[in-house]
Structures are given as structure tokens and as C-alpha cells.
Amino acid sequence: MKLDSMYQEVILDHYKHPHGRGLREGDAEVHHVNPTCGDEITLRVRLDGSKIADVSYEGQGCSISQASASVLNELLVGRNLDEAMKIQEVFLELMQSKGKVEPDDAMEEVLEDAVAFAGVSKYPARVKCALLSWMAWKDATAQALSEKESA
Amino acid sequence: MKLDSMYQEVILDHYKHPHGRGLREGDAEVHHVNPTCGDEITLRVRLDGSKIADVSYEGQGCSISQASASVLNELLVGRNLDEAMKIQEVFLELMQSKGKVEPDDAMEEVLEDAVAFAGVSKYPARVKCALLSWMAWKDATAQALSEKESA
Amino acid sequence: MTPLHGLLDTEAIRKDFPILDRTVHGGKKIVYLDNAATSQKPRQVLDALNSYYEQSNANVHRGVHVLAEEATALYEGARDKVAAFINAPSRDEVIFTKNASESLNLVANMLGWADEPYRVDRETEIVITEMEHHSNIVPWQLLSQRTGAKLKWFGLTDDGRLDLSDIDQVITEKTKIVSFTLVSNIMGTVNPVDAIVRRAQDVGALVLIDASQAAPHMPLDVQALGADFVAFTGHKMCGPTGIGVLWGRQELLEDLPPFLGGGEMIETVSMQSSTYAPAPHKFEAGTPPIAQAVGLGAAVDYLTAIGMDKIWAHEHAITEYAVKRLLEVPDLRIIGPATAEDRGAAISFVLGDIHPHDVGQVLDEQGIAVRVGHHCARPVCLRYGIPATTRASFYLYSTPAEVDALVEGLEHVRNFFG
């Protein structure tokens, strides 16, 4: 069944047992909404030098947007910013592929659980759900960095 | 040829040799335009009690609107207002008939030369041309009357 | 299942709608339950569009050639049809816009630029309700920001009705305009027009009724409503996209200033100044949606031939059945009236804590098209403390079998996320 390509076990798992959910201390906070459906996320980033010390979040949304935030937390916390940015780019590329990118081993190594979202990229209306937390994270990180600079 | 039903000899005659054209003294003056084509008329009415002493006019427009003003002058000047209003109503009815009214003798007696416009009523875009001076006349007459009353 | 009363002959009607034969996801016939978002179009409307473009296409009003005369007659003929459909006292009170949103914005802008006694300014108040579509909220927020007028609104009761208990405090001597929806697009609620109109008239406020969800589904009589303006949209009533209607009382349309400026709406133009044509043209700047008006005229003919009272009865029967069946689904909670009384055929619900996006996705996989989200009525979601709803909405071609398909589909959703 085609639906299973979107709702992979991994995704449903993250949805039901989200990682790192809840708001904790951070260097910057952003609030993003998906105007097409009303999904919302509040997300904080805490940096430790160039290392991502924490990504905490709270929000409401569908299984895809919730699972995506959980995967993001699992994947990015503890990483260097450079690495994280690269992961974000690869994820973005996958999500914008309209189902045309078949994740290979290299991609799977970078994205880990996040490759499970490959199936979502076939559903344009849901791509924004999957990207919501990632866009929020990028935004929050930029704010955290610019605050550090100006400090 | 169907055109001939619109451009009757009588109409072309009035167009080429208009009656009563030019602005003379009056009790009220109006300026009407046909927004769909830009035809314009300035028209004055002079009343003598309940008699129409003069209808003078100036304007620019097509053969139909020019001829119609000329016919109006010929038909209404010297009449009582009651009579004139009746003529105006019959003319209006004819013009709005979409070519479906075949003028009979009774109508011809009332409208005289103006029955020649029967053919114009088949052309919705031109009906307004034919009515321009008549609407202006009605408006000017109403103004002249209300000024007399308030005087 | 006991047979329902008042149903239309949907077998015959569905033959008029080519898209209803469409299959999706590997051969599943589409179950289209997204009619509150937009309706499907009968062949009669598509034929009218094609014959306009293939036979009579020309710009309107200004031509002496055959095509221009035919196009003008068709366009103005559509105005006659719409006027008759809503029982307007005069055809000149029917303004064609691009959609209901433009119609609503048009009124808001006219009032902002109007002279007394219509002028909305910082001394005055605007009244709407908490169940409005965003298109009947944001124009008033903008007007309020730009003029300093105060924006007030009626709240909602727990069962999805307008709370009019404080009507005398909400609509006051300061109120210039009361704008509300006749039927809620998210909850289906049919609102009590009389009570609101009476109070508005008592204080001398104008009334604008958003009939976007009413015109497609019930007999609409602008004179009986007693409002000053009525707005609706073509695409929800079997018509094309790109066309809306604003009806307004003649004397108001005469007094109020124009909105958009341009060709068609003028009487005479010089570089220094311009004068405006009488309504409706005064409010129709530029080349109008000609083909779309013609298509809407055909839609109105189509609906009238079936009968708006019969369509309303059909939808009522379907709604009654749908409410009953939906309430059998475990964990399902209807947002809005949970009976078929005084409600239209749009039914919103939440299903346990499964997000509507996920509900809609799994239904889609079965060929069932519903809408999920806040349905451009986010304040209703805020009011009921939910992020979004799933909405099934029915129309003259909807069948009890489609209700059954929805209910089965929801069972599948529950299993999938169970």
C-alpha cells in the first residue's frame, strides 16, 4: 500500500515516542507556522561554541511534522554546526525531490532515521509538514549566532 | 441589405440636415454622455407655461444620435408637455423593443419621422445613441419644471 | 438502512458531472466530500464556457460588431439570471467581482472612503463574529487599522452557535456595519439573520451578509434577508472559478464611492478628473470576468432547474444521516452543531488525538476527498482548543453511500494509527 511509503514504521515510532520534546533553555527561540494547515512549532536552540548543545521544541501538528522534529533532535544535538548544516541541506534536497531521489547508502549514512521521510516527498502538501521544524531550526540557529556575534 | 433598416433615408436626411441645432436661450441646460462610446450632447429646454417653446442642442455623435436629436426637436417643439411626455414614452418603448415591435399606423401618427428608428432597436449598442437626446431632454425638462416651481 | 426522505435523483445528476467518474489511487472512484471548499461543475456550465469562447468571445459594452453585441448580451444576461436567483429588486444591484473575498473587501473599502453617514472612522465600530471565514475577518481588521474604528465580534457557544446574549452591547449606536456569515463554512451552523438584522437596523448600522456557503445550498432571497449587502462566490455553486457576486441596495450603491478605478467604471475621463458610471458598472473596473459570468449564469440555470428547495432538502437528509453515522465512530467529536437542525452540509470533526492531516491522508488513499486544517476560520479552532479539524461537506450529488464510505474510511484511519 502506497500510504506505507509515507507512514514508515520509523516515522510512526518517532511520532508516538518523540525525542527531546518540551521547551528547555536556549540561546534563541522562534515560532514557525505552516499557513496552509496551521501546524505550529516553538523551537529553541542552545549552542556551545560551534556545537549544538540542545534543540528543544513544542508544538502541534500531524504525525509527519511531529516525527520530523523528533528526528531532527536526535540527529542534530551534539553535532558541530557545519555538520548539522550539511545534514539539513541533504534533508531539504530529499524532501524537494518529489519522490524522485532514491536514498543511497551515502545519503542514509548522513540522514539516518530521516531517510524514512523519502516517501513523504511524493506528497507536496506534506513536504511542508516535514520541513517545518527544520526551517525553524535554521532560523533559530541564525538568530543564536547573530546574537553571539553582537554580544 | 439589413443596414438599410437602421440607416433609413429619413435618418440620414436628419443627420445631414439637422433641425434646430445650436444652443439658444433656455430655462435649463444638461450635459449627457454615453459612456460606452463617448457621444455627448448639451441640451437646453425653454418652456412657455406648459408648452415647449424651444429645445436647442449641440453635441458630437454618430448619425443615429445626431438624427435623433434633430427628430426630437422637430417633433417636440411647440407641443404641450403632456403630449411630449407621451411621445417620449412611445419612442422609448419602440427603442427597447429589440426589433420586435412593428410600428403600426397609430404609432406612426405619434412618432412621425421617429418611427424610422425602429430598425435601430435591433442593435443594442446603438439604442443608447438614439436615446441620448431624449434622456437629456427629459432630464432638462424636469430641471426646468422644478426651477419654475421653486421660483 | 432505512431509506432517506427528500433525496434527489443523484444517479441522474451525477451524470452531469464528468469529474465524479474519475478514479484515483489505482482505480478507486473518487468520493468528493470537499464541497465547502469548491463544488464540481456540471457539463452544462462547461458547455456554456466553450460555446462562449468558440462562438461569441469579444470584449463587452463598447463594440458595435456582432461578437461584441453577443458577448455583451451574454454577460448582461448572466446578471439578469443572478438577479432573479437571489430575488434582487433590480438587476443593477448585482455586481460581478472575482470572488466572495473581493466582494467583502469592496464593501469594507467603500465604507472606509465613504462620506457620512456611511463613513467608518475612529469614532465608530465594526461588528463581525468569531465564526467568520478569514475573508470576512481580515478586510475588517485592515479597515480598523486604517481608520481607527473598533472591531468587535460575537463569540460562540459550546455547541457551535453564535452567542447573541450580549447583542445590545456588541451592536451599539456606534456600529456602522455588521458583517456575518449566513452559514459557517467550518461548522455548518445556519445563523439567525432576523435577530441580528433587527438590532442593526435599530441602531442604523448597515448589514453585510456573507452568503458564500448559503447561495449554493438553499433558496436565497435578498429582500427577505433584509440586509444591505450580500456577498457570494461562483465556484462553490457549480460555477467557474474567477467570479463572485456582491448584491447591494441601489441607493447605497449610488451614494458610496468606487473601489477600483479603470475602464468600464467611468462615465467620462479627462486627465484632471473623472466621473463614474452608475452601478453596477461603477464597481466593475476593467474587463470583467466575462466567460465566468456566463458560466455562473449557466450554473444558476442548472440549480434553478433542479430547485433550490429540493437541493436544500436533499442536503438536509444527507446531513442528518451523516451526523448520525459519524457519531457512531468511536472517539469522534463533532465541532459545531451535533444535530441536523439549522445547519448546512459541512461537518467538522476531530477523531481522538489523530491529527486531521493524518486523517485526511489516509482517507485520500481510499479515494475519499475531505478537507483538513483550519478551513480559513482559525478563530473557531482557537475557540474550541483544537489545532484543526477534518471537514466532510456534501452537495446535490452526494449520496448516502458516500457517507457510508466516509465512515468506513474513518474506521480504517483508526486502525492505521491505533
Next chain:
Amino acid sequence: MTPLHGLLDTEAIRKDFPILDRTVHGGKKIVYLDNAATSQKPRQVLDALNSYYEQSNANVHRGVHVLAEEATALYEGARDKVAAFINAPSRDEVIFTKNASESLNLVANMLGWADEPYRVDRETEIVITEMEHHSNIVPWQLLSQRTGAKLKWFGLTDDGRLDLSDIDQVITEKTKIVSFTLVSNIMGTVNPVDAIVRRAQDVGALVLIDASQAAPHMPLDVQALGADFVAFTGHKMCGPTGIGVLWGRQELLEDLPPFLGGGEMIETVSMQSSTYAPAPHKFEAGTPPIAQAVGLGAAVDYLTAIGMDKIWAHEHAITEYAVKRLLEVPDLRIIGPATAEDRGAAISFVLGDIHPHDVGQVLDEQGIAVRVGHHCARPVCLRYGIPATTRASFYLYSTPAEVDALVEGLEHVRNFFG
């Protein structure tokens, strides 16, 4: 007759346009020379409309079901096509409106409500020209009345060109916006964009180009034009009625306030306040003209496949021939450039003292469709001291034989009123 250079294969092209086979007045094949008012539609565009309505019709943007996804992809795909057609740097700079008039009003209204540095108010000036279409005059008169800004304009030379001799007095440091037409709809004049844009940029004024008569006929490159906004309309370029375009530079669209409020243009709404979606959605309130955008996309595909440079060359050849032949008609005076240089394929003229209405009527009887009147550009008629003109306007399907038919028709007019 020597064969003309650069003509398209009109025999093939005309097969795409069903209406061109139509006969009027007892069997006369129609000679459609009213293309500046609106163009005819090729079968390809009608097919796109039908297949949209019969296969994919749904409301856009908010659905997770198949039809909603298809409709959204088609609608947004049309935006991509239009963006490519005008060489827009970004698809998000392409706003769909209902017609060019709405596009022009949109800019005027944005500037009226804008903050500094864009705000038009009593300290500032607006510049247009005497050859504008009413749709590019009245919005600025309204803005001027409402804000107190001064409206100024470029006059015309005797041969139908802009008189730019006083450009430094007309466009000054006070000028906030210069809005002018790329091609005159009444005289066909092609205006010198560079000179105006350069001066406007020198004083920091924004530039809006009305490309309604350009987009259908010549390659259009908004980046090469150097303007800030470009407006045009679908129905003149083989597209449906009910759709227009406004292109605007991204940073301006970000900075400027919205115009119409409603569904689709919001980010998040509460009763107290709302935030807006990024452009282009910020400027597209309500259900957009979905099918019409899809139709415009098909029109753009059609024109592109033929080639805009080839269409321009074709029309240039026809115009050259038409100007030459028309000048052979006794008592005929062209209003506007009397050569084919720097002009489009709309040719206005007067014929002795025969009123254009009468000219048009007698031509119509022969199956020849021209437009008569002031063509929504009354100031041009005032400037040249004439009540109205007869205008013949050509397009990609026009043939030299149709020019000949016109000239013969005019002979007939002269005899009739002789």
C-alpha cells in the same frame, strides 16, 4: 501585391482558433480586427480549461487529497510558466489578479497604505502620461484625491508619441511613482522605456509599466525593462477572461502592505490581529482564478511555441502593410504614428467626418469587427480634438487579406455615407 516578409503560417495557426470559422450576417466569414480589446482563444487553451474542470478541479493550497494536489500543482505550475515568459528572477514575484486593471489598482493602493520610503502622500507626486488607458489613469486620480498627492503627466506630440522634452520637470525629486504604458492601446505607439526608467531611478521613484498591449505581442523581459512593477492581462494574450498578472520586485513585495484581505493571503489569524503570508500569496486573497491561471499557462505555452519574436515580426509586417493601404483611402487620417516604426498592431483612424460608430456599423455588416469609440483612452481623443476613432488591431492570426478586406470595407463606408 508583393509578398510580405516575416509572416507566420496563418493558415495553420487559424485552425487552432475555432471562432475564426464563424460566419455572421448571412454567411460572411468574420474578419476579427478587434484584438486590442481582446484576443481569441486557441483550442489548446480551451482544452486546458476543460481538462482542469473535468479532471482536477479543487480548491488550491489547503488540501491533502489528490484533486487538491493536482489543482495546486496546475495553478502553481501556471505561475512558473508566466514567470519564465516574462523572465522574472523569481516565480514568487508573479501575482495573479483578475485583470490588468486590478494589477494597476493594487500598486496604487499599496503605495497609498505603505510606510516610508514608498508612501504616497500630500508631499509627493505621481506621474502618468496622456496616452494611458483609463485603467492607468483613474486609480491614480483616486490615489491623488485620497492622499493629496499631485498627479502629473507627459503630454503627446502631434504624431502620437510621448513628449519627453520636459522630463526633468515632470519627474522630480518629489515623484514617488511613474506609471506608463509600454504600448498605447489606442495609437499603437511603443514608448521609450529606457529614458523614463533612467530618470525615475535618478530621483528614486518607482516605475510601473502597463504591458497589457505588449505582453501579447512582443518578447517581454521584466529584468531588461528595469521597472519595479509590470502589469498585464490574460484575455488579450490568448488566455481566458478573469485573469491578470502583476509582477513586482521581491523586496518591494515584501515591504509593501497587502491590498485585499482574506483566505490564502494570511499566515495566521486571530480575532485580534493577523500576519500575512509571503508574496505572492500575500496579494492573492480568496480563492484565486484557478482555472483561468491554468488557461493562461496554456496560452503562454502556445505563444512561446510559436515564438514571441516571430509574432512580433508577423505583426510588424501586417502593420506596415496596413498603414500603407489605409493611407491610400481618401480622407483617412491615422491618429498616432503613421509609419510602422516603434509601433504595435493597433491602428486608430478617422474617416472624413463620418462618425466612427457609423464606420464600425457598416464594417460590421460586412463581417469586419473593429472597435469604435475612445478605447478607454479619452484624453487621447481630447488631445487630438476628435470625438472617437475607429481602431483596427491585428494579432498572430491576422492576414494581409484581412487588411485588404478592411480597406475595401472602408470604401463601402465612404460610398454609403457619401
